[in-house]
Amino acid sequence: MQNMGLDLPQSDRTVRVRLVDTTTVMTVDALAFVDPVQEHHEHLNLTDVAFLIENDTTGQKVMFDLGTRKDYWNLPPVTLNRGAHILSGLKINQDVTEVLEGNGVKLDTISSIIWSHYHWDHTGNPALFPPSTSLVVGPGVTKSPLLLPGYPENPNSVLSAEAFAGRDVIEVNFDTTGLTIGGFRAMDFFGDGSFYLLDTPGHCLGHMCALARTTKDTFAFLGGDICHFVGDFRPSPAVSLPEHIPDGALDHDPAYFPAPCPCNLFTDQHPIVPTSSTDAKTTPFFKVSSHATSVNTDPATAQQSVDTLRAFDASPSVLVCLAHDPELLRFLPTFNEMPSADINGWKENGVKEKVRWGWLNELPRGGRPGRSPLVEGLWRDGRVWEEGRAVLCGEAKA
Ligand SMILES: [Zn+2]
Known part of the structure; x- marks a missing residue:
């Protein structure tokens, strides 16, 4: 069976998936x-992708994520303050709306x-979209007094009220769908088996991934922030490190x-298992952070979601796409550069193999x-x- 271990649902309906580089780059703690x-891995480099999803049957288009608003300094103060404490670098060239419109997609x-x-x-900044564009959020988001109403009505909210206005x-609501895929509760977004939302808790309230059917038998797993680094789930017993790193990865x-x-x-500096152990080739190098500064509100649950993700990564039918994996931008066509390419x-095109080991480039090398x-x-x-950090921390005026 092609989809060994995964109960991937059947359908002949697909979505066209285009990869949007949100032009956000970050270097984080x-x-x-x-x-x-x-040591020597104190920072992580993150790119940031979104996805333009088009139902092949109806032509309906949706965006999965929007990246960062270009004028990020206009985010709510609580958001800026938190961001300032984990960012050593941040740059955004364009709003995703500029990328879409610049390449012929009307908002x-x-x-x-x-x-x-x-x-x-x-x-992103949903307020840049017309009111006819709805906003779809994960379980609990609209009911959380910490989030809604948004800023400034609610001074402590991390969300801007204008996003919803x-x-x-x-x-x-995943409670009523009766559908599970690969261990995650699921919702058939278009009702035709082409695009599913998945309940992937732990990173924060209402975190969702998506599973987009790219052909009758293949899928792209849109990971959001189920984790931020591929080394959290690779290598694994099903996706073990080969004796030699394939050409092009490094x-x-x-x-x-x-x-x-x-x-x-790399295995000689595996941070979790003893270096002499053959397990170094089959054990992920990292867990999700449970440090006091962790970006995960529930690290244990986030780790469970990552562990469940492993079966998707093991399937030859699924390409796992974390929002912040720089390898995607190295080996997949972007909507920005090639708007007609999906x-x-x-x-x-062998992309799953090409993107598999690039995360090793982030690890310390030779001390x-x-x-x-x-x-x-x-x-x-x-x-x-120059004064950005002080401004974001509320210590200086913009
Ligand atoms: Zn993120």
Whole structure:
């Protein structure tokens, strides 16, 4: 059976999936994201993707996530304050609405925005969309007094009230669907088996992933922030590290990476299992962070969701796409660069194999840091915003 271990539902309806680079790049404090943190791996580099989903039968278009609003300094104060404590770099070139319109997609053709969750690097600025675009949120979001009403009516909310103003807000209810996929409760979004929302709790209230049918038998798993680093679920017994890292996965660094590059360069510094153990090739390098500064509101549940994700990663029928995995932008066509290109052909193009081990580039190599920071400092209007951190922390005026 192709979908071994996963109860993937059958349908011949598909969605066209286009990968949108939200142009957000971040360098963040690893302690808030992964556990353990190794020397020379104190920072993580994160890109940030969203997805333009189009039902192949009806033509209906929805966005799954929006990235970060370009004028992030206008986010609610609570949001800015939290962000400032984990960010060492942040840069956003464009709002996702500019990317869409610049490539011929009118905003009034987007029937819904689906938020994987309510964090600022996914919510974008829905107020830029017309009121005809509905907003779809995960379980509990509309009922949380910590979130709604939004800022400024509710000074402590991390969400802006204007995101909701004048538009339909639809909260997904997984209690009544009677559907489960791969261990996650599911909801058939279009009702035709082409696109499912998945209940993936732990990172924050109402966190959802999506499963998009890219062909009759293949899927893209849109991961949101089920975790932030691929090393949280790879390698695994079903996706073990090969003896040599495949060509193309590692950055060009001849001083450190020989060609071919043996995997023990990495397994010898496995942070969890003893280096002599063969388990180093089959055990994820990290857990999700449960540190006091963790971005996860419920780390234990978040870890369970990540553990459940492993079966999807093991399936040859599923491409796992974390919102913050830089490898996606290396090996998949983006809507930004090629608006007519979708990612539906990922399997025939060998993308699953190509993106699999690129996360190793982030790890320390030879007693020094891995990949250089993607961005240093908080950027505003095309340059480093020197007083930015003090402003975001509420210690200075914008
Ligand atoms: Zn995120």
